[in-house]
Amino acid sequence: MVDxxxxxxxxxxxxxxxxxxxxxxxxxxxxxxxxxxxxxxxIVKFIDVDEPRPMAFPTAGALHPPRPYIDTMEFGPIELRAIEWLEILAEAVTERRTPGTPPRREPQDLDGARAVIEKLGLFLLDDTPGGLRVIGYSR
Structure with missing residues (x-):
């Protein structure tokens, strides 16, 4: 249950x-x-988990306003306020089901993502070597 x-x-x-x-x-x-x-x-970093974890980028269908969570394939429902930061990757890497087959690598539009996010305003963004990070909390 989401708390x-x-x-x-x-x-x-x-x-x-x-x-x-x-x-x-x-x-x-x-x-x-x-x-x-x-x-x-x-890549998502939760406030109560030491290591960042990969996840599919949430779609509109994963949102349940006004509930304070999103539904994910990887973790089930997660509390939005539990996200310390979220990094949109420059390249999505999808593991293949067939053993020995290399993962699929697909570029993601970081410039487009930045433009969309900046248009919304008031988001703390950080460029990283692997992508664009949206900061949820800082110390």
Whole structure:
């Protein structure tokens, strides 16, 4: 069960600045999906997990406003306020089911993603060697 209040308390305890809200995350995911950029993959860092994890980029169907979560194939429902940061990758890497077959690599439109996100305004973005990071919290 999603416990948004618990995640909010954890975030306030661990970080000094919250840059995102549930609404801002939803707006970002919906805008990128609606822009037709075909964003396929992101890396997500949760506030309560040490290692970042890959996930499919959320589609409009994964959003359930006004609920404070999105539904993911990898993790099930996740609380939006549990996202420390999300990185849109320059290249989506999809593992193949056939053993010995190399993964599929597809470029993702980072310039397009940046333009869409910046048009929304008030998002803290950081360029990384592998993509474009949206910062949810900072210390």
């Amino acid at each position: 948004a209040e618990k995640e909010g308390r954890r975030a306030r305890r661990l970080f000094s600045h919250a840059h995102m809200s549930d609404t801002k995350w939803r707006k970002l995911f919906l805008a990128v999906a609606d822009a037709g950029l075909n964003a396929r993959q992101a």
